[in-house]
Amino acid sequence: MLDLTVDFCGIHLANPLVVAPAGITETADRIKRCEDGGAGAAVMKSYFEDELLRRSPTPRFKLIRRYLGPYPATTLYSFEQASSYGLAEYADQIRLAKESCTMPVLGSIACVTLEHWEQAAAICQQAGADGLELSVSCPHGPQVMGQMDMAQLMIEALNAARQGAGQIPLILKVSPQLDNPTATVRALAEAGADGVVMFNRFTGLEIDLKVEQPIMHGGYAGHGGPWALHYVLRWIASTYPTVDIPIAASGGVSTGEDVAKLLLSGATVVQTCSAVVLRGYNYVGRMVAQLHEFMEQKGYQTLAEFRGKVCARIRTNEQIQRAQDCVAQIDAAHCTACAACQTVCIYNAVTRQEDTYRISPAACQGCGLCAAVCPTEAIQMIPLS
Ligand SMILES: Cc1cc2nc3c(=O)[nH]c(=O)nc-3n(C[C@H](O)[C@H](O)[C@H](O)COP(=O)(O)O)c2cc1C
Ligand code: SF4
Ligand code: SF4
Numbered sequence: 001m002l003d004l005t006v007d008f009c010g011i012h013l014a015n016p017l018v019v020a021p022a023g024i025t026e027t028a029d030r031i032k033r034c035e036d037g038g039a040g041a042a043v044m045k046s047y048f049e050d051e052l053l054r055r056s057p058t059p060r061f062k063l064i065r066r067y068l069g070p071y072p073a074t075t076l077y078s079f080e081q082a083s084s085y086g087l088a089e090y091a092d093q094i095r096l097a098k099e100s101c102t103m104p105v106l107g108s109i110a111c112v113t114l115e116h117w118e119q120a121a122a123i124c125q126q127a128g129a130d131g132l133e134l135s136v137s138c139p140h141g142p143q144v145m146g147q148m149d150m151a152q153l154m155i156e157a158l159n160a161a162r163q164g165a166g167q168i169p170l171i172l173k174v175s176p177q178l179d180n181p182t183a184t185v186r187a188l189a190e191a192g193a194d195g196v197v198m199f200n201r202f203t204g205l206e207i208d209l210k211v212e213q214p215i216m217h218g219g220y221a222g223h224g225g226p227w228a229l230h231y232v233l234r235w236i237a238s239t240y241p242t243v244d245i246p247i248a249a250s251g252g253v254s255t256g257e258d259v260a261k262l263l264l265s266g267a268t269v270v271q272t273c274s275a276v277v278l279r280g281y282n283y284v285g286r287m288v289a290q291l292h293e294f295m296e297q298k299g300y301q302t303l304a305e306f307r308g309k310v311c312a313r314i315r316t317n318e319q320i321q322r323a324q325d326c327v328a329q330i331d332a333a334h335c336t337a338c339a340a341c342q343t344v345c346i347y348n349a350v351t352r353q354e355d356t357y358r359i360s361p362a363a364c365q366g367c368g369l370c371a372a373v374c375p376t377e378a379i380q381m382i383p384l385s
């Protein structure tokens with residue numbers, strides 16, 4: 001029997017999948033749907049001190065699909081800032097969610113004044129939140145847009161919230177738009193953060209070419225998608241070995257395999273948002289099942305057995321083996337003569353031969369791009385020995 005349970009900042013979860021704060025977690029009712037869908041915990045949509053931001057424009061979502069020829073990318077582009085609730089109603093929703101769920105429920109607050117960080121933390125703690133995310137990392141929020149000193153802001157928020165939060169864990173949600181996220185997370189750990197979320201989303205801009213205007217509400221917005229995963233993996237892998245507080249991963253998580261990769265890179269829990277927005281609450285359970293399958297295949301009984309395992313395997317520039325050790329080879333039986341391999345080979349190693357293609361082993365530099373683009377997987381990289 002596999003054990004998917006995990007402790008995050010002293011909060012016990014039945015599995016490491018956490019639904020990240022967004023409209024999908026704004027009410028107690030939606031938080032319950034997260035639990036029914038298979039989540040180990042959920043973080044309520046952020047309460048903001050600034051009342052202006054509690055009302056989102058319409059429409060506020062756009063799914064941007066982009067193609068470089070046959071190669072697709074998807075961006076969930078959105079402008080949805082604060083929970084629409086004031087502090088008292090926000091606390092009511094936490095209370096209701098705690099009554100209806102057995103899984104942990106965390107709050108998320110974004111304040112401006114130090115007094116309000118303290119007050120909002122106290123009210124959420126009294127309402128029964130199992131922990132609190134402190135978020136100044138909204139991609140179109142005042143702090144990120146104002147290019148403020150994020151580390152300093154977060155430490156001030158942490159100290160103020162600590163006054164009101166009692167013993168519940170305080171978790172800082174970090175923007176990906178930092179010069180050195182590892183240094184920032186280390187500073188937060190030293191300042192007494194119980195944990196961090198790496199990361200919120202990036203700030204983006206999309207333009208309607210017909211009217212030459214920013215789309216939707218006319219300003220910047222948050223952008224993210226499955227493509228964001230690799231940035232998160234990269235920074236968690238380099239941060240995990242340097243801090244002793246737990247890391248919640250967030251950004252681009254679209255499958256149970258993504259969850260396994262983030263755990264291997266050092267995350268303790270993994271948050272998911274866009275996947276739930278687009279695929280529904282039950283999709284969380286599917287990701288949990290995929291994680292289970294990964295662990296079964298690998299023979300892991302617990303998450304701790306593979307957490308951070310990849311970090312020690314990441315090579316430095318000096319350690320990377322640079323001598324060419326393979327060439328590409330086409331299996332003519334699977335080649336449909338589409339010419340994609342020839343298009344990408346800047347070394348002129350690919351030539352047409354009657355109704356198929358051939359690679360010259362002498363000219364091939366072993367770069368691997370032709371194998372990556374071949375739509376029929378007709379190209380293998382063969383070791384040079
Ligand atoms: C529509 C939407 C609303 C969001 N609202 C919040 C929020 O209120 N507070 C917050 O900390 N993060 C918010 N986020 C960020 C998510 O919690 C999450 O960190 C981010 O989307 C990256 O995860 P994903 O790639 O799985 O979507 C929001 C994201 C989206 C898409
Ligand atoms: S990309 Fe693949 S299918 Fe297309 S020509 Fe090359 S080997 Fe053949
Ligand atoms: S591996 Fe690179 S160099 Fe070799 S044939 Fe393919 S694209 Fe050309």
